Amino acid sequence: MSERSHLLGRFLEFSIHTPDILQSLGFYKLLGFQELEIGDVWSHRYAVVSDGEINIGLHDGKFEGSALTFVHQDLARQARSMSKHNFDFQYLKVDQDVFNELGFLDRDKNMITMIEARTFSPADQETDDSLCGSWFETSLPVKDAMRAAQFWAPLAPELLRLREEPTVHMRFNAAEMSLGLSESIALNGPSLCFRCDDKDAVWTTIAKHGFKFKEFPGFEGAFMALQAPEGTMLYLFKEDFLGAGYEVAETDEQEEEPNGEEE
Structure with missing residues (x-):
């Protein structure tokens, strides 16, 4: 498209x-x-x-x-x-x-x-993955994924994946970006998800530089969450969580917020 x-x-x-x-x-x-x-x-x-x-x-x-x-x-x-x-x-x-x-x-x-236009030059095609691994989704917290999907479907009409249990998670192709709508109570804000194959390298970097992190943060089976200085959460997974059928124990309840307005 x-x-x-x-x-x-x-x-x-x-x-x-x-x-x-x-x-x-x-x-x-x-x-x-x-x-x-x-x-x-x-x-x-x-x-x-x-x-x-x-x-x-x-x-x-x-x-x-x-x-x-x-x-x-x-x-x-x-x-x-x-x-x-x-x-x-x-x-x-x-x-x-x-x-x-x-x-x-x-x-x-x-x-x-x-x-109306780009604000930076594209990355080199040879750019390697970071230590976080391969990015696979930007996740948005939503109260009701089906209701949220009614808003997003006209903007991102290609539904890539749908999982109904243990919590509803929908993934759309949003203009060439993998967008996840998540009902997980452990997701506190828009976050980035990575499939990480080198946990040892991540641990070494954390130990050397003192990065803020949390083991097993409770979101979709992530083994680690790194928090950037500005607050962005980077969730690291062994594999794409929509590609596995394991149960997930979720934590970190968040306060209820009002839903957005109807179109």
């Missing part, structure tokens, strides 16, 4: 508010992520790291939390179409004299942003 024909365009980055860019950059680079060359679009401090599969945008400004950011080359036209379909924009900047961008929330208050 081409960028123009996809409602979201093409996935660009997992964007996250980052109070200390240098500290977060150091964390990711020690894990083996590559820092990418950025453009001059944003007025705030900005950096991007990548493992060749997932790009993480570090923003000292603009975002209060995290966002899924997509590029749509005909954003002005797409914004008009979305307005006709009653999308409730958190912000909308569409004009010939500005960098076009918009943002809106899903029903669980997860932020989605769309911009």
Whole structure:
């Protein structure tokens, strides 16, 4: 599906508010992520790291939390179409004299942003996986996966996987990004999931640099969760949890929050 024909365009980055860019950059680079060359679009401090599969945008400004950011080359036209379909924009900047961008929330208050052009150069094709392993999903916490899917299905019409037990988990192709909708009580915010084959290397790096981590965090059988300085959670798995049928003991209950608004 081409960028123009996809409602979201093409996935660009997992964007996250980052109070200390240098500290977060150091964390990711020690894990083996590559820092990418950025453009001059944003007025705030900005950096991007990548493992060749997932790009993480570090923003000292603009975002209060995290966002899924997509590029749509005909954003002005797409914004008009979305307005006709009653999308409730958190912000909308569409004009010939500005960098076009918009943002809106899903029903669980997860932020989605769309911009008119890339803000950094692509990673080299030869970029290797980080020590975290191979990224396979960006997971969003939702109260009701089926209800959340009603919002996401028009934006990401290709359902990749569906699991109903022990908790509902749905995986969509969101403009070439693997997007998970999870009812897990252990997931406290948008997070990144990796299939890690070298636990020893991860342990060595943790011991050497004192990274913040938790063993067996209770999310989908992950053997470890690493917390980046800006708060991003990186969950490490032996294998893709939708490819195995084991039971999962979940922990870390989170407070109830109101669902997002209907379209």
